[in-house]
Amino acid sequence: MSQPKPRSGSSLVITILAAVMAVVGLYTIGLALNTPDLDPTLQILYLTIAVLAFTFVVLSFTRMRRGIRIGAYTAPKVLSVVKCGQCSFKQIKNFALGDFVFKTLGKCTQCTTGDLSIHGIYTEGPPKK
Amino acid sequence: MFFGFGQKLQMRQFLWEIDKGLRRLDMFRNSAKDLTLKTVKEIGKPLTDPGPQINVLMEQFLISPVDMDPAGIVGKIDHLLDVRDAKFKEDVRRIAPGADSSQVMNLENLVEASWALNTIYRIIRHFYLMGKKTNSIFIIIQLQALLPLIIQEAEAYLGAAKAFAEGQPIGDGIGPLVASRLMKDKEKRKVEKDVVVAETMMEDRRVIALKAEGPGGNVGKPGDAIKTIIEENVGKVSMVVMVDAAVKFEGETSGEISEGIGAAIGGIGTERYKIEQEATVHKIPVYAVIVKESIQEAITPMKKEIMEAGEKVIERIKSLILERSKPGDTIIVAGIGNTIGIGQ
Numbered sequence: 167m168s169q170p171k172p173r174s175g176s177s178l179v180i181t182i183l184a185a186v187m188a189v190v191g192l193y194t195i196g197l198a199l200n201t202p203d204l205d206p207t208l209q210i211l212y213l214t215i216a217v218l219a220f221t222f223v224v225l226s227f228t229r230m231r232r233g234i235r236i237g238a239y240t241a242p243k244v245l246s247v248v249k250c251g252q253c254s255f256k257q258i259k260n261f262a263l264g265d266f267v268f269k270t271l272g273k274c275t276q277c278t279t280g281d282l283s284i285h286g287i288y289t290e291g292p293p294k295k
Numbered sequence: 296m297f298f299g300f301g302q303k304l305q306m307r308q309f310l311w312e313i314d315k316g317l318r319r320l321d322m323f324r325n326s327a328k329d330l331t332l333k334t335v336k337e338i339g340k341p342l343t344d345p346g347p348q349i350n351v352l353m354e355q356f357l358i359s360p361v362d363m364d365p366a367g368i369v370g371k372i373d374h375l376l377d378v379r380d381a382k383f384k385e386d387v388r389r390i391a392p393g394a395d396s397s398q399v400m401n402l403e404n405l406v407e408a409s410w411a412l413n414t415i416y417r418i419i420r421h422f423y424l425m426g427k428k429t430n431s432i433f434i435i436i437q438l439q440a441l442l443p444l445i446i447q448e449a450e451a452y453l454g455a456a457k458a459f460a461e462g463q464p465i466g467d468g469i470g471p472l473v474a475s476r477l478m479k480d481k482e483k484r485k486v487e488k489d490v491v492v493a494e495t496m497m498e499d500r501r502v503i504a505l506k507a508e509g510p511g512g513n514v515g516k517p518g519d520a521i522k523t524i525i526e527e528n529v530g531k532v533s534m535v536v537m538v539d540a541a542v543k544f545e546g547e548t549s550g551e552i553s554e555g556i557g558a559a560i561g562g563i564g565t566e567r568y569k570i571e572q573e574a575t576v577h578k579i580p581v582y583a584v585i586v587k588e589s590i591q592e593a594i595t596p597m598k599k600e601i602m603e604a605g606e607k608v609i610e611r612i613k614s615l616i617l618e619r620s621k622p623g624d625t626i627i628v629a630g631i632g633n634t635i636g637i638g639q
Contacts, residue, residue, distance in 0.1 A: 177315075179311070180308075180311070241454070241457050242454075242595070242596055244461075244463050244596050261461070261463060263461055263462070264462070265462075265636070266462060266464075266509065266510035266636045266637060266638050267464060267472065267475065267509075267510070267636060267637040267638055268475060268479065268637070268638040268639065269510075269638060286472075286602045286605075287463060287464050287596075287597065287602075287636055288464075288596070288597050288598060288599045288601075288602040289595075289596040289597065289598055289599070290598070290599050
């Protein structure tokens with residue numbers, strides 16, 4: 167059964183609206199500062215509109231940036247620590263399918279007597295976004 | 296205009312944000328479902344298309360027992376969970392006939408992660424559409440406020456799905472990791488459901504370490520196992536030490552160790568109940584050593600600092616048993632958590 171999908175295109179509308187508000191802000195600030203013999207009440211009104219318009223622009227862009235920062239999911243790099251039970255041999259390799267902690271991997275190439283096994287599996291640091 | 300339509304405009308903006316979040320949740324659940332299908336096909340070698348059967352599993356539910364008369368409810372919940380677990384395992388085994396028992400466990404965990412993502416998406420979509428239909432700003436505001444946290448959790452589930460698909464240890468596996476280090480090279484035996492036990496000596500004390508059987512994704516039934524071990528030793532156990540991952544507060548460091556009293560075990564509470572019950576009957580003190588991590592870290596591949604905390608936990612257990620027991624005593628050390636990617 168088909169399920170209703172959420173709509174798309176919200177950030178485009180906000181960008182257009184922010185652009186319109188920026189134009190309105192610039193126009194009203196121009197009117198407030200450059201009109202000779204302007205009534206002080208009208209001047210305050212123009213400045214208020216300009217402040218509101220610029221606030222909208224700033225808020226909408228900071229909100230969008232936060233949205234972008236969440237970003238897409240990136241799988242972290244997983245590593246396996248291989249150690250020898252007899253000598254000090256230690257190797258860190260990329261995790262391979264089928265690896266698990268305490269899995270025996272055969273004889274040590276360094277001392278040739280000890281068994282190599284996976285001592286730990288981990289991921290380092292937060293995944294890059 | 297702002298006074299007249301301010302609320303409407305704000306609601307419209309919130310709806311846009313929820314839209315965006317819902318699309319991400321949809322993407323997450325589709326990724327997890329695709330990954331499940333791909334893994335089942337690769338590992339399970341099914342003879343028919345597993346898609347429809349996976350869809351059925353995705354919509355599975357559990358009806359909790361009536362709690363108007365709470366006496367005996369733990370047994371009822373435990374029985375329901377056992378039935379659910381057995382059915383789920385059987386269903387996965389049928390979908391993936393080519394998988395071995397360890398891979399079946401991993402696939403079961405993978406299907407559960409996909410189920411969780413599907414459920415999150417369905418619930419959020421329900422409230423989103425409900426808010427739109429009723430034009431209720433209160434539903435919309437609550438949803439918009441909670442959405443970043445829900446998306447974070449969903450993202451962690453996607454990470455968990457990837458870890459389960461490849462059989463990588465997750466942060467929650469720190470308890471089994473510690474137990475497996477204690478039982479390394481010792482003779483192991485199976486007790487109760489999917490739990491392995493081995494005996495070792497530590498500071499002249501007899502330590503019985505237990506963990507869920509790995510390396511398949513599994514938590515076992517440590518409550519039943521601890522009960523069996525106490526009964527085997529006729530109640531002569533001087534203490535139980537439980538090692539588990541615990542949720543940290545924001546600002547705390549991952550991999551930090553903390554010590555406390557009580558049964559450190561999550562889940563619905565049935566296993567904790569059994570441990571508390573048995574410890575009370577035999578007057579056995581229960582201590583907890585926890586490794587702090589976030590919810591996201593607990594279900595995604597194990598971080599280095601969490602893995603390194605394992606050695607510190609063993610040192611902490613040593614000092615705990617030196618302080619709280621005498622030489623010759625019997626001590627149970629239970630590694631609690633999902634043992635995926637951790638053998639014994």
